Amino acid sequence: MRIIRAAKVLTGRPGEVIEEGEVLIDGSKIVSVGPPGSAGGEGEVVELPGHTVLPGLVDAHVHLGFDAKVDPVTRRSAESDRHLLLRMAENARKLLSAGVTTARDLGGRGFLDLALRDAIEEGLTVGPHLVAATRPITVTGGHCWYMGGEADDEPAIRRVARENLRAGADCLKVMASGGQMTPGAPPSWVPQYSTEQLRVVVEEAATRGKGVAAHAHASASIRSSVEAGVTTIEHCTFFTPSGHQYDAKLADLVADSGTYVCPTVHGVFWRMREVHGPEMLDKWLHGVASMREVGVRLIAGTDAGFGLAGIDNRTDGFVGGLEVFAMAGHTNAEIIELATVRAADACGVGTLTGSLEAGKRADLIAVAGDPLKRLSDLRNLALVLVSGRSVTQAGVDTVTSSVG
Ligand SMILES: [Zn+2]
Structure with a gap:
């Protein structure tokens, strides 16, 4: 289990913003998305102060x-x-x-x-x-x-x-x-x-x-x-x-x-x-x-x-x-x-991905800043998860493999 904690979590549902939100991930799936403390104490914690987490x-x-x-x-x-x-x-x-x-x-x-x-x-x-x-x-x-x-x-x-x-x-x-x-x-x-x-x-x-x-x-x-x-x-x-x-x-x-x-x-x-x-x-x-x-x-x-x-x-x-x-x-x-x-x-995959919700694939990104205020902050990628696999951190140059 992993807990991703960020200054802001945009669930993808129109207008839904969680301040100091937490996303709990088990393997490839999202277990819960909620306010501080909602994920419980289980698992490795990824702290992302000053970042926004949103759906991939x-x-x-x-x-x-x-x-x-x-x-x-x-x-x-x-x-x-x-x-x-x-x-x-x-x-x-x-x-x-x-x-x-x-x-x-x-x-x-x-x-x-x-x-x-x-x-x-x-x-x-x-x-x-x-x-x-x-x-x-x-x-x-x-x-x-x-x-x-x-x-x-x-x-x-x-x-x-x-x-x-x-x-x-x-x-x-x-x-x-x-x-x-x-x-x-x-x-x-x-x-x-x-x-x-x-x-x-x-x-x-x-x-x-x-x-x-x-x-x-x-x-x-x-x-x-x-x-x-x-x-x-x-x-x-x-x-x-x-x-x-x-x-x-x-x-x-x-x-x-x-x-x-x-x-x-x-x-x-x-x-x-x-x-x-x-x-x-x-x-x-x-x-x-x-x-x-x-x-x-x-x-x-x-x-x-x-x-x-x-x-x-x-x-x-x-x-x-x-x-x-x-x-x-x-x-x-x-x-x-x-x-x-x-x-x-x-694209016909709305039940699988596209928003941060319990049961959906852990397809998400974290960016430094707040894209609701500055859209270009979407370029400041700090984390990309595809089905829970961390494929890039701090830019694409570190991408070597999706395995593991
Ligand atoms: Zn075309």
Whole structure:
């Protein structure tokens, strides 16, 4: 048993702060969370004066199989699966170094995400718990077709969905609209699938109790995704043939449906704004702010791995993304919620992690300072526990192994 005692404990439940709180941990699980003395006298005590303990962070949208410096299509032919898997392990380690203890990988090739997920759980390598989508379902030649999930009609969609689930996917990813980064694929504002076709993906996922993440830039695809009943909408950029056009009525529909939206807010926002100019990115940021105002359930996710025009959206830039949420009008308490408990719920692991509660996994971080006052204090990591295993102390450089 271990008792972690800190100046502040944020349980992850909105607004819940325990001053001089204690978290009692037994092995991989949390036994209790409460005020001073609540944990009893049993066990090794870790004293963290001046620190805040909070749930491990959740990145709901990563691609561990990429780094943005190399075009993924080129990489597809240039890099062997063996080498790629090692890169993914390194990206997972970096993600953990930012305090991310759970991540949803929304697309890669060769089911390598499943191999990595299982290796992390076995303690063979260090990383966050992974929720893996495997091959995104997309049309022939469509967005990210090179990941191997092409399907054009209902029987083919069922086939790819079932193959992913058979391999062990934790959720399904579908490319409801086109996107950037795939030469020759439909552009962002073009839907790839109808509502009926998206419903097939949702149905197949539901047979195993899994959720669906729908990549949807196009406004028409955002609408279809809501109508089909997907769990999360990725990007949600309100693209039309004439560019970004925030649609207030559609945002209301998303909010009313309770569908989670991961607007893939990342730390390289400012760099991209410099390179690509302010117009598109400012409209996008305004869209995020507007969705917050109407009560859309936003979650944190960085799309780490993907960047645009060679801008490296690294897996350890998570907190930089949270700072962009602040630019979109979120309070620090809201940001911590959307990066912990709400993101865990959206990824289908809310009963296991995402908040500090008895019975949940001991996935937590401790930071020097108080992120409710200064969000950047989330960078001052003093402790990261993944299922109770201490994987880093005083920075990532000491990480050597998750075993022991
Ligand atoms: Zn993505």
